[in-house]
Amino acid sequence: MDSATDSAPRREARAWSWAVLDTPIGPLLLAATELGLAQVVFHADDRRAAASVAHLTRRLGAAPGEECRAPLEEAIRQLEAYFAGTLREFALPLDWSLITGFNRRVLRELAAHVPYGTVVGYQDLADRVHEPGAARAVGVAMGSNPLPVVVPCHRVVESGGGIGGFGGGLETKRRLLALEGVLPQPLF
Incomplete structure (x- = not known):
């Protein structure tokens, strides 16, 4: 990629x-x-x-x-x-x-090292780009992702187990994670 x-x-x-x-x-x-x-x-x-x-x-x-x-x-x-x-x-x-700077670094790390069917926490992604304490900034980077789905910002979740936010809407994020087997498919 x-x-x-x-x-x-x-x-x-x-x-x-x-x-x-x-x-x-x-x-x-x-x-x-x-x-x-x-x-x-x-x-x-x-x-x-x-x-x-x-x-x-x-x-x-x-x-x-x-x-x-x-x-x-x-x-x-x-x-x-x-x-x-x-x-x-x-x-x-x-x-x-x-996309430039920190946001580009975070998105490139996400694209290269968070494979299909897995998730990563905002803080873990901040640590991976050597910016401890930048979990909120990672959230901003996800929100500015010009290439969602292909650069899989839907795979970034809260460290405590919550789904987190998503620029495409939480239902879209749930459906993408379900497609990848991370969440169960919706009942309806």
């Missing part, structure tokens, strides 16, 4: 594309640049998708186009396999340019 995008965010306009994928947790907007998948947005109904595209147009410095379809096609294929229960580890090029 690593890519050559560790340098500071680029300032020049970049070509990018987007698509909306219907999933068991609702529509996801996927955006990719030539470097890889750059953003996943939950609950991407028409209004949210339009707002996300406008925001990404400002951040990436260009309107979306057709130039970057290949990263999207592979991301769609892998996400469909994940939701079908046949994929446990994403192997996608990622464009990390929408």
